[in-house]
Amino acid sequence: MAAAIHINQLCKTYGKLQALRSVDLDIQQGEFFGLLGPNGAGKTTLISTLAGLTRADSGSASILGFDVQRDYREARRQLGVVPQELVFDPFFTVRELLRIQSGYFGIRRNDDWIDEVLANLDLTDKADTNMRKLSGGMKRRVLVAQALVHRPPVIVLDEPTAGVDVELRQTLWRFVRDLNQQGHTVVLTTHYLEEAENLCGRIAMLKQGRIVALDTTSNLLSQFSRQTLKLRLRDGAQLPPALAARGQMTPSGAFSIALNDLDEVESVLHVLHEAGARVEDMELAKPDLEEVFVSVMHEAG
Numbered sequence: 001m002a003a004a005i006h007i008n009q010l011c012k013t014y015g016k017l018q019a020l021r022s023v024d025l026d027i028q029q030g031e032f033f034g035l036l037g038p039n040g041a042g043k044t045t046l047i048s049t050l051a052g053l054t055r056a057d058s059g060s061a062s063i064l065g066f067d068v069q070r071d072y073r074e075a076r077r078q079l080g081v082v083p084q085e086l087v088f089d090p091f092f093t094v095r096e097l098l099r100i101q102s103g104y105f106g107i108r109r110n111d112d113w114i115d116e117v118l119a120n121l122d123l124t125d126k127a128d129t130n131m132r133k134l135s136g137g138m139k140r141r142v143l144v145a146q147a148l149v150h151r152p153p154v155i156v157l158d159e160p161t162a163g164v165d166v167e168l169r170q171t172l173w174r175f176v177r178d179l180n181q182q183g184h185t186v187v188l189t190t191h192y193l194e195e196a197e198n199l200c201g202r203i204a205m206l207k208q209g210r211i212v213a214l215d216t217t218s219n220l221l222s223q224f225s226r227q228t229l230k231l232r233l234r235d236g237a238q239l240p241p242a243l244a245a246r247g248q249m250t251p252s253g254a255f256s257i258a259l260n261d262l263d264e265v266e267s268v269l270h271v272l273h274e275a276g277a278r279v280e281d282m283e284l285a286k287p288d289l290e291e292v293f294v295s296v297m298h299e300a301g
Contacts, residue, residue: 002065004029004154004185005050010059012045012209019045019058021209027187027202029064029153032180034200034217035189036293041206044084045191047158051081063154077105080152082144084159094118094142095127095211098149105150110230121242137164142170144212154185161192168253197221197289205296212300220296221287224265228267229257233272243268254281 005027012020019042027033030092035288037043049106050059055142061068066075087252089097095114102110105239118124121141126134161169177199180186190196196203196217203220205213213220218280233239239247239255247255257268265284272279 001029004031004064005062005187006062006065007046007186008060008196010046010049010061011057012042012049012054013057014171018209020059022059023211025192025204025211025214027185028184029185030180031199031202032186033188034196034203035206036193036196036203037186037189037206038297040208042209043206044158045209046206047081047156047189050156051079054181077150078152079154079156080147082147082158082160083155086136086139086143088139088142089192090130090132090215093128093130094123094134094145095140096146097131101146101149107150110149113151114145114149117148120171120178121145122171127282134273137168140164143173144175148179149233153183154187155179155189156189157248158189159191160188160252161190161195171234187229188259193289193293203289205293207297207300217289220292223292225286227259227262229259229287230285231257231272231279232253234278234280236278240271240277242271242275256285 003026005025006026006202007023010020010023011018023046035043035046045054050063050068051054052068052075055069062071063075063078066078068075081165092100094117098114098117099110100109102114115124118127121144123141123145125221126138131139134142141162147155160172173195175185188200189194200217202216203210203213215223230250236253238244242254243257247257250256260263262284269279
């Protein structure tokens with residue numbers, strides 16, 4: 001079975017800037033995959049190459065076995081991309097725009113699916129509204145609908161929830177989860193790392209055009225991150241010297257102590273007790289993807 005996305009030694013240079021440096025990546029069919037990295041890491045260049053908007057200098061990329069350059073038409077048919085930028089045609093209603101988008105892929109009489117997409121994105125009551133009259137959040141929903149109108153088996157979401165409200169996020173993720181459970185492959189780029197942690201089974205992290213981490217989300221969390229004990233001491237007390245080097249004060253005035261394992265909780269409390277420090281509040285914080293991301297970017301240099 002062909003990989004949903006296969007990337008082999010992909011390179012792209014803009015002048016002196018190496019946007020992609022020999023990227024190798026396989027994303028399997030049915031995965032919910034996260035593609036993370038700081039601004040300028042190469043994520044958009046990689047997505048543009050998959051969509052046929054950018055031609056790589058060397059290497060290859062394919063969608064479900066169709067090379068994005070040699071078999072452009074078939075590769076593009078397999079792919080739906082939700083761009084980060086709000087790009088739309090102001091002369092049409094939402095339904096007209098989706099019918100036109102269907103026509104680009106040779107699909108006629110697609111209204112049943114269009115109605116289903118509109119309903120799932122809470123756009124039904126906006127179907128006959130001109131694009132110019134929609135709010136930014138509604139326009140972003142239409143971008144999602146455009147990407148899905150030809151029922152692509154592979155969906156790429158490039159910062160789909162940037163600057164949108166909580167309601168749209170919940171609506172979008174509910175619909176995308178359903179599509180993924182039906183067998184669609186989903187690739188997500190986002191700066192909201194909590195979204196990636198909750199949604200993605202595997203994650204690749206890019207920095208300066210290179211993949212610097214690639215693993216399951218659970219493995220990344222366990223490998224690069226540690227649990228943290230958060231303490232608030234009574235009467236504004238400070239950590240005793242035995243713990244001061246390990247602890248950091250949070251903006252709220254509490255202390256955060258990194259743990260190698262849970263057995264250390266007992267020893268930390270014992271040191272506090274011996275020093276006469278009384279605990280007002282205590283919380284055991286699980287590792288999160290933000291901590292992993294910072295660690296990986298730091299180690300990558």
